[in-house]
């Protein structure tokens with residue numbers, strides 16, 4: 382468990398932390414949950430109060446008791462000193478990058494980054510005069526060879542989106558630290574329960590809370606958590622950019638957080654079971670899941686993570702489009718759609734050749750990203766098994 386400000390206390394287990402963090406029942410008449418505070422205006426009782434601005438809450442965009450509860454909980458889980466909330470995971474990434482990068486800077490982004498992060502760099506950062514180099518996520522300490530005098534930050538994502546290569550965060554962070562370069566980690570896959578990037582040397586940990594923290598596919602939310610060095614930059618970026626989450630969304634994220642540990646446990650075990658089943662199928666070329674012992678990222682995952690989520694990919698052997706359509710279109714339990722981290726299972730096809738620039742992707746067949754939900758493994762396998770029968774029949 383990460384240390385927080387009251388490190389004199391015995392560290393609690395993550396299962397316990399997610400239940401109790403950010404809750405102050407006796408400040409709310411004993412009610413268990415922090416209520417939804419809706420609001421823009423906050424009243425100051427006196428002229429003196431408005432001049433000094435010393436009261437805890439001053440304006441809805443800055444903070445409410447609801448957002449404060451979630452920020453405190455996430456900051457503690459990440460082992461950081463400051464969390465700012467944003468309206469989405471992508472807004473968390475843009476807010477975090479804009480907290481540090483300025484015109485004339487150079488930044489490094491992994492080639493397997495979440496695609497909209499790439500679009501943000503290619504469209505918005507470029508326009509602002511920030512240059513991006515995409516790097517091979519397996520670069521390790523050799524990241525130093527890509528540093529320039531004006532390199533301001535390195536983004537890492539572990540494992541990377543869609544193809545799940547596992548970067549060596551401590552090696553990248555150590556190289557960056559030696560040159561005073563900020564390290565920002567997109568930690569959405571693992572959540573702060575299974576990986577704590579700040580303890581691996583990153584300065585900032587970013588979560589698309591939309592995924593596992595919200596956990597029910599019913600809200601958008603992002604969080605950015607910084608260490609002591611990064612905190613004031615994040616605060617300043619949040620203030621000046623004006624990003625803030627909605628009150629209902631914040632409540633839903635707090636509610637999701639309470640069951641995060643128990644849900645993740647199930648996503649992990651079911652995900653591994655189905656990944657192993659897929660790896661044994663004749664229609665599958667390979668499975669990309671760092672928790673599988675044969676995976677190229679397994680050793681790093683074991684060293685740096687305490688668990689795996691339910692998101693991974695499988696690359697099929699060559700199959701014509703109509704076979705793939707027969708497989709996907711007839712699935713009864715797996716939905717096809719973006720995002721993940723909810724209670725339901727999902728599958729989506731993807732093609733890394735369409736956007737990669739620093740690395741080569743080898744098929745040989747279509748690639749599928751799976752999110753394993755909370756359904757029974759046997760039912761999910763039955764659904765996929767029928768899908769493979771349709772795939773074969775449609776050839």
Ligand SMILES: *Cc1c(COP(=O)(O)O)cnc(C)c1O
Pocket residue numbers: 469470471472474495538542567569570589590591592601602603720
């Ligand atoms: C989904 C996702 C995001 C963006 O989150 P949104 O809330 O959808 O904006 C960022 N990073 C990763 C790795 C994601 O999977």
